[in-house]
Amino acid sequence: MSQKVLLTAKEVTIILHRLACQLIEKHLDFSDTILVGIQPRGVFLAERLKEILEKEYQTPSITLGYLDITFFRDDFRRTEKPLEANKTNIDFIVENKKVIFIDDVLFTGRSIRSALTAIQSFGRPSEIELLVLIDRRFSRNLPIQPDYRGRQVDAINNEKVKVCWKENDGEDGVYLITN
Amino acid sequence: MKELSVNHLLGIKYINKNDIDLIFETADHFKEVINRPIKKVPSLRDITIANIFFENSTRTKLSFELAQKRLSADVISFSAAQSSVKKGETLIDTVNNILSMKVDMVVMRHANPGAAYFLSKNVKASIVNAGDGAHEHPTQALLDSYSIREKLGDVAGKKVVIVGDILHSRVALSNIYALQMQGAEVKVCGPKTLIPKHIESLGVTVEPNLRKALEWCDVANMLRVQNERMDVNYFPSTREYAQQYGVDKNLLDSLHKEIVIMHPGPINRGVEITSDVADSQQSVILDQVENGVAIRMAVIYLLASKIK
Numbered sequence: 001m002s003q004k005v006l007l008t009a010k011e012v013t014i015i016l017h018r019l020a021c022q023l024i025e026k027h028l029d030f031s032d033t034i035l036v037g038i039q040p041r042g043v044f045l046a047e048r049l050k051e052i053l054e055k056e057y058q059t060p061s062i063t064l065g066y067l068d069i070t071f072f073r074d075d076f077r078r079t080e081k082p083l084e085a086n087k088t089n090i091d092f093i094v095e096n097k098k099v100i101f102i103d104d105v106l107f108t109g110r111s112i113r114s115a116l117t118a119i120q121s122f123g124r125p126s127e128i129e130l131l132v133l134i135d136r137r138f139s140r141n142l143p144i145q146p147d148y149r150g151r152q153v154d155a156i157n158n159e160k161v162k163v164c165w166k167e168n169d170g171e172d173g174v175y176l177i178t179n
Numbered sequence: 180m181k182e183l184s185v186n187h188l189l190g191i192k193y194i195n196k197n198d199i200d201l202i203f204e205t206a207d208h209f210k211e212v213i214n215r216p217i218k219k220v221p222s223l224r225d226i227t228i229a230n231i232f233f234e235n236s237t238r239t240k241l242s243f244e245l246a247q248k249r250l251s252a253d254v255i256s257f258s259a260a261q262s263s264v265k266k267g268e269t270l271i272d273t274v275n276n277i278l279s280m281k282v283d284m285v286v287m288r289h290a291n292p293g294a295a296y297f298l299s300k301n302v303k304a305s306i307v308n309a310g311d312g313a314h315e316h317p318t319q320a321l322l323d324s325y326s327i328r329e330k331l332g333d334v335a336g337k338k339v340v341i342v343g344d345i346l347h348s349r350v351a352l353s354n355i356y357a358l359q360m361q362g363a364e365v366k367v368c369g370p371k372t373l374i375p376k377h378i379e380s381l382g383v384t385v386e387p388n389l390r391k392a393l394e395w396c397d398v399a400n401m402l403r404v405q406n407e408r409m410d411v412n413y414f415p416s417t418r419e420y421a422q423q424y425g426v427d428k429n430l431l432d433s434l435h436k437e438i439v440i441m442h443p444g445p446i447n448r449g450v451e452i453t454s455d456v457a458d459s460q461q462s463v464i465l466d467q468v469e470n471g472v473a474i475r476m477a478v479i480y481l482l483a484s485k486i487k
Contacts, residue, residue, distance in 0.1 A: 071212065071220035071250075071480075082182045082484045085208040093216065121217040 006134070006153060006161070007174035015150040019131060020052045022148050023100070030062050032126075033098045038115055039068040039086035042103035044165040045133055049102065065090035067101075069114035095123035104163040106132040109144035134161050134174060183481045187299045187306040190315035191356035199360060203325055205477035206470070213249060213472055223252035226483050228284045229277050232309070233259040236288055238444050238468065239309050239319070243286050246475035252483075255282070270294065274302050283486050284479070287311075305482045313347050313408070319443050320353030322474040324361060326467045327398055330439055335362035340392045342368045342424060343402035343451055346375050347409070350402060350443045355381055368392040369424060372413040389424050393434055400441040401426060401451040417450055427453040431461065439463055 007015070027033040030053070037046030043066050053059040070085040101115055112130060119125060133150040139157070153176070155161055160177045164170070181201050185194055212220055228247050232240055240256070247254045257277070268276075274285060284305040287295055292314035299306040310316040324334050331337055339358050345351045345367050358365050365383045367374060374385055386392040393399055404420065414420045426440065440452065440462040448454050457464060 068208070071208075071222045073222075076222050077225075077484060077486065082481075084181075085205065087208070088211055117221065121212075121215045121219070123216060 002178045004176040004178075005173065006176050007151060009166075009172040012133075012150075012172040012174065015133070016048055016052055017056070019133075019148055019150060020049055020057060023049070023053065023131070024057060024059065027098065027100075030059055032096075033062075033100065034092070034094060034125075035062060035064045035100050035102055036067050036090070036115075036119065037064065038101055038103040038111060039066055039070075039088070041105075041163065042101075044168055045104050045131075045163075046102040047167075048165070049131075063092060065092065067115055067118055069111055069118050072114040072118040074110060074114065090122050093123045094119060094125045096126045097123075098127045098129070099125040100129045100131055102131045104132065105134045105136060105161050106130070106144075106146055106149075107136050107139050107161075109140045109142040112144050113142050133163060136161060182485065186482065186485055187295070187308075188317050188478055188482060189295045189299055189306065189308045191317050191320050191353045191360070192315065194317075196360050199321065199324070199357065202321060202474065202477045202481065203328065205481060206325060206473040209249075209476040209480070210470070210473040212476075213469075219249050219251060221251045222480060223247070223250040223483050226250075226284065226486070227253040227255070227280075227282045228286060228479070229274075229282045230254065230256040230309075231259075231274065231277070231285060231287045232257070233287070233289045233294075234310065236309070238471070239288065239316075242468070242471040243307075243309060243318075243475050243479075246472050246479055249472070250476055250480060250483075252284075252479070255280075270298065271301050274298060274304075278302060278304055284483065305486055307478060307482065310349055312349065313352075314349055315353045315356075316349040317353050317357075318471070318475055318478060319350050320357040321478070322467055322471045323350075323354055323400060323441060323443070324357050325470050325474055326441065326463050327363075327439070329466065329470065330463055331397060334358065337363045337398060338366070338396045339363050339398045339400060340366045340368050340386070340396040341400045341402060342389065342392065342426075344373045344404050344413075345369055345378065345402070346373045346413070347405040348402050350400075354400060355383055359383075366392055366395065370414050370420070389426070390430065393426070393430070393438060396438055398439045398441060399426065400443070402443065403445065403447060404450060421450050425449070425451055425453065426456050428455045428459070431456055431459070437461060441467060444468070 037043040050062050050064050066089045068086040068088040070083050129147040131148040132146045135149040135152045136155050162175045164173045166172050286307040286309050288309040289311050292312035294311045295308035341351050366386050368386045442464045
C-alpha cells in the first residue's frame with residue numbers, strides 16, 4: 001500500500017478560503033441559502049466552510065444541516081456489508097431555498113443522486129448546487145458534476161482518495177492511496 | 180458495520196443485547212424520518228411483505244403496515260376471518276401459497292404459542308412474530324424498552340413493575356426478557372390467580388400489593404385484563420379488580436415520587452387505569468404508539484437487509 005500527498009494542510013486552507021469566496025460571490029449574504037453537509041464525511045467540510053464564512057468574511061449566521069442518505073441509496077441488499085445510517089439534522093424547511101450540497105469527494109455520483117431524492121423529504125428547494133473538495137475525474141456513473149470544486153484529481157479505480165480533517169483525523173490533508 | 184444475529188424476529192429470547200442496541204440506534208434514525216414533512220424512504224422498494232393476522236389486532240397491524248409503507252415496501256394484508264383458513268387449510272399451506280406470489284417477509288400473529296417459530300422452520304421467508312398466543316410479542320417489548328430509554332435516558336438499573344394479567348400476557352414475557360437483558364430490575368404485580376406459578380424462575384419477584392409495587396418502581400407497565408383468553412373467572416368482579424389493581428390519580432399523586440405509566444393498549448379505561456391517569460403527564464402511552472412505528476421500521480429494515 002502506498003500513499004501520496006495530494007494536498008497539504010496549507011493547500012487545504014487556501015482552497016477552503018477560495019471556495020468560501022466563490023460561495024459569497026454567488027450567494028452574497030446567504031439569506032436564502034442553506035448549506036447541507038452530506039453524512040458522514042461531508043459534515044467536516046461543511047462545518048469548516050461555515051466557520052470561515054462567519055469568522056473571516058463576517059457573513060451573518062449561516063443555516064447548516066446534515067443529510068444522511070443511507071435509506072435513499074440504490075445499493076440496499078446489493079453490498080456485502082450492511083449499510084450504516086448516520087444522523088440527519090435538518091430542522092428547517094428547504095421550500096424555495098437555495099441548497100448547497102457539500103461533500104468531501106465526488107466519485108461515482110451515486111451519493112449525490114441519493115441526496116437529491118432525500119432532500120425532497122424536507123420540501124422543494126428552488127435550486128440545488130454541489131460543492132466538493134475533491135472531484136475524481138473519469139469515474140462518474142451518473143451525469144452529475146460539481147458547481148464548486150477544490151481540486152480535480154485523476155485516480156484510477158483501485159486507488160482511493162482519503163480526506164483527513166484536523167477535528168477527526170488529527171491533521172488536514174488529502175492523500176491518494178494505492179493498494 | 181453491525182447486523183442482527185438472527186434472520187427472523189421470533190421473540191426476545193432468541194436475540195441478544197447487541198441486537199437490541201442496533202434496533203434502538205436504527206429506530207432513532209427512523210424516528211427522525213417519521214417526523215419529516217415527507218415521512219417516507221425508498222429503502223425497501225423491492226421487498227414484499229405479507230401481514231398475516233390470525234387474531235384480531237388494530238394497533239399492531241396498523242403500526243406494522245405503516246412502518247412497511249414508510250419504508251416503501253409492497254404490503255399485502257390478510258385476516259384469518261376472511262380466509263381459506265376457515266375452509267381447513269393448514270398454516271404451512273396458507274403461508275406457502277402466499278410465498279408463491281414472491282413474498283420476502285411474513286409478519287404473523289397467531290393464537291398458538293410457537294406458531295412463528297414453527298413457520299420459520301418450515302417456510303422460506305423472514306418471519307416477524309407479531310404475537311403468538313401467550314408466548315411472545317417482541318416488537319411490543321422493544322418499543323416499551325425504547326420508550327423507557329427515551330423518557331428516562333437508559334433502561335439499565337431502572338425498576339419496572341408489570342401489573343395485571345401476567346398469566347395470559349405475551350407482552351409480559353417479552354418485556355421480562357428484554358428488560359432483564361438490558362439490566363433493569365423487574366417485579367410483577369397482580370392477583371395470585373393471574374400470576375403464573377414458578378415465575379420467580381425467570382428472575383422476577385412477585386409483589387401482591389400494588390401500592391408497595393408502585394412505591395418501589397420507576398416505571399409501571401399496566402397490562403390489559405385479557406377477558407377473551409379467560410375460560411374461568413380469575414377474580415370475583417371487574418369492580419374488585421379495579422379497586423385492588425387499578426391505578427387512579429389519587430393513588431398516583433399519593434406516591435412519594437413521579438413514576439412513568441405505560442400501557443400496551445387497548446386500555447380498559449377505569450379497570451387497569453382511570454382516564455385521568457391515562458391522559459396525565461406521567462403517561463407515555465401515546466409515545467409508545469409513535470415509537471412502535473419507528474421500532475417496527477428498524478426491525479423490518481434490519482431483517483430485510485439480510486434477505487439475499
